[in-house]
Amino acid sequence: MTDLTARLEACYTGVVHDVMRAMGLRDFTLPAELRPILPERPLAGPAFTIEGRADPDADGHETLLAWTGLLSKAPAGSIWVSQPNDRIVAHMGELSAETLKNKGVRGAIVDGFIRDTNFLLEMGFQTWCRGFTPRDIVGHWLPVATDVPIVIGGIDIRPGDYFLGDRDGLVRIPAEHLAEVVERAETAISTENLVRKAILAGTDPQQAYLKHGKF
Template sequence: MQDLELVKRYREIRVADVVDALDRYGFHDRVLVSNEIKPLYTGIRMAGYAVTVRANRVQEEFPSLTPEEYDRYAGEWYGKRANYEHFMKHAGPGVVIAVDLDGYNDVGFWGSMVGLSAKAKGVEGIVLNGGCRDTYEIRKIQFPVFCRAVGRTEVVGRIEIKPENVNVPVTIGGANVNPGDILVGDDDGVVVVPKKVAAQVLERAEKQLNLDRESQKPYLDRTGIKL
């Protein structure tokens, strides 16, 4: 069960504070998601418990079909071979979805339809080791996305999602992510907080932020800037 208060507190601090706290617990750079995985738009503040997905690249030839036949083929693919419900049924408030797309950057795994569905469920965001499409609409709905690339294709004929590959250890941008770890993201990128130290790291990160604010206060007062 997710501690939504813990998620809220993580969302209110900076990735930099979390990274500094993790340094002090000996985790250092191995918890940093590669800065090649970037926020789709600025101003994102995201935190949540990881629901993980390891998607598989498909090595098959596309069938030669009429448009109508391809519609049926696509429907069957989404129903049987890439059913998003395998992981979406685990997603809700306090959850960040973490997807390893097997290095397939051209696939638009995440689009505005599933983004709207996730937003309606209260999902906190998604971190993709791959591509997102419908990017204009994703920005319009303000669903937090961190991705490696802008993809254009659908998953049909390219990617499979198997139920046994949901909530398993994955690697996202060089960082290991286990189900239930905390993912924190902002304009600086994404960091992984191992679940066993989530509470301690949060307290230390809040302390880091408060110390920083105390140091900044004379300059903030002088300039009239509010952070």
């Protein structure tokens, strides 16, 4: 799937969204509140999913053991996709990002907060999140399961489903539709290039749309 990942990353979310809508797929756009720390950098790859829960009575040592165990499980080439069910502490930081990057993890999507953001920016570890906080997980949060279905913003996400993210947002591509979505998106981009060329040449936009069936 490496080639498909690279081809998907060369697309953009607007055209992938339109392709999946035309295919009859629904509920694949993640909440707009999730934003990338590196807006200029696209992110694509399969999901390594994490589900967790807040536990203010958790032992600090226990939380760190569980967290480092999570990092060990993340496979190379994947995207860390976390539903922490928590909006209090950070669920990605410097040492974790360094570990994941060194393992070959492509980036992270966290339905919550992160910290050490300047370090993540310096190392170029693309991370999507809802915001930032200096607080960490110690004595507060524990994982429940990995590689399980999770939900972010009402969107069902299965392990191995693909994501494409860019400045416009995040879309989830069901794994079984990946090849078709990529092929259709590439075709649509080629058609959009013809429309763009026509517009720049002075063609009326409606005529360009009627000729190419795309706008």
